[in-house]
Amino acid sequence: MKRLISFLVCILMIFILPKYAVAEEEIITQDSTDKSGQISIDYSIDESYTVIIPANVTFTDETTTVVGGLQVSDVMIKEGKTLKVNVTSLNNFKMINGDGYINYSLLVNSNELPETNSCDVIVVHAGEHSGWAVLNFVTELDKENALYAGAYNDTLTFTVSID
Amino acid sequence: MNCKCETEREGKRKKWFIFLLLLFLILLILVIIRIKTPDNLSHNITNGIGFILGPNTTDNSSSDDTAAEQENVAIFGHGVIKIQADEKEAEVDFYNPKENKGKYYLKFELKIYNDSIKNYETIYTSTLVEPGKCVKKVMLTHKLKKGIYRAVVHVQPYKMDEDKTLTNNADMRVKVIVE
Numbered sequence: 001m002k003r004l005i006s007f008l009v010c011i012l013m014i015f016i017l018p019k020y021a022v023a024e025e026e027i028i029t030q031d032s033t034d035k036s037g038q039i040s041i042d043y044s045i046d047e048s049y050t051v052i053i054p055a056n057v058t059f060t061d062e063t064t065t066v067v068g069g070l071q072v073s074d075v076m077i078k079e080g081k082t083l084k085v086n087v088t089s090l091n092n093f094k095m096i097n098g099d100g101y102i103n104y105s106l107l108v109n110s111n112e113l114p115e116t117n118s119c120d121v122i123v124v125h126a127g128e129h130s131g132w133a134v135l136n137f138v139t140e141l142d143k144e145n146a147l148y149a150g151a152y153n154d155t156l157t158f159t160v161s162i163d
Numbered sequence: 164m165n166c167k168c169e170t171e172r173e174g175k176r177k178k179w180f181i182f183l184l185l186l187f188l189i190l191l192i193l194v195i196i197r198i199k200t201p202d203n204l205s206h207n208i209t210n211g212i213g214f215i216l217g218p219n220t221t222d223n224s225s226s227d228d229t230a231a232e233q234e235n236v237a238i239f240g241h242g243v244i245k246i247q248a249d250e251k252e253a254e255v256d257f258y259n260p261k262e263n264k265g266k267y268y269l270k271f272e273l274k275i276y277n278d279s280i281k282n283y284e285t286i287y288t289s290t291l292v293e294p295g296k297c298v299k300k301v302m303l304t305h306k307l308k309k310g311i312y313r314a315v316v317h318v319q320p321y322k323m324d325e326d327k328t329l330t331n332n333a334d335m336r337v338k339v340i341v342e
Binding site: 009161 | 186236
């Protein structure tokens with residue numbers, strides 16, 4: 001009976017052992033010249049982050065300015081690296097319907113974008129864990145080039161890079 | 164005298180038996196705890212949910228889900244993705260945060276920069292992933308050789324409404340390490 005239980009205990013210990021890390025041994029005896037010992041403790045954190053982007057912006061005849069937010073949080077990047085969030089417009093900041101369009105503009109923290117359809121909106125350096133920007137979407141609803149009735153759309157792509 | 168010795172030996176045997184039995188029970192409990200504890204507690208695992216955006220797709224979500232007024236969508240990103248060389252099956256972590264609950268599905272595309280065509284080629288496309296779920300194991304369109312690749316995870320949110328309306332989206336630049 002005792003043998004059977006011992007056998008079962010051994011089997012169970014085999015199942016349990018892989019769950020726990022085993023430290024590497026360094027044996028120091030009275031005869032050792034160097035009586036100090038060292039252990040190394042290692043832990044690795046993967047680079048990761050969460051970005052929160054404005055999903056939709058809807059203008060109406062009454063609402064020609066829409067305030068949105070862009071945020072990155074829980075940023076963990078390697079020392080010396082920078083996380084950037086860039087915004088790009090599919091139609092160069094025009095809401096289009098066929099070949100008709102309505103212009104709009106995007107202000108980042110109240111600043112106008114450079115004369116491109118792309119711009120860095122948030123820059124987070126290593127050691128910082130979050131960043132944000134206020135986005136103002138503004139249109140004068142100039143319908144001169146709006147040729148058709150119907151919905152006019154644009155799509156923004158927010159590109160996150162770690163360099 | 165002999166009888167007393169016999170009784171003592173019997174007593175010792177009983178103590179040993181009880182000790183081993185207790186040890187066995189403790190170890191058994193530890194084994195049960197180990198089996199019941201999942202290795203990754205952070206998110207639920209799925210290979211996507213049971214429908215793909217298309218003309219025949221039906222939406223069984225309640226009207227409460229479509230009435231949400233949330234205008235922001237949360238997207239989780241990584242700096243590095245590690246993939247096994249010469250294997251089509253790969254482990255990833257494409258997660259739709261719980262913050263999007265009742266508001267947005269996410270669809271993930273993994274695009275690798277291909278030097279020969281000087282452009283990105285899509286090697287994996289997910290179905291729509293529900294909030295709080297993640298895609299862990301994926302089947303790539305082809306095997307990759309050892310090396311470090313420039314890549315993009317394109318994340319397209321879809322509103323949880325009847326039309327599954329597309330919203331603004333995100334490109335997460337990542338380094339794919341194939342080893």
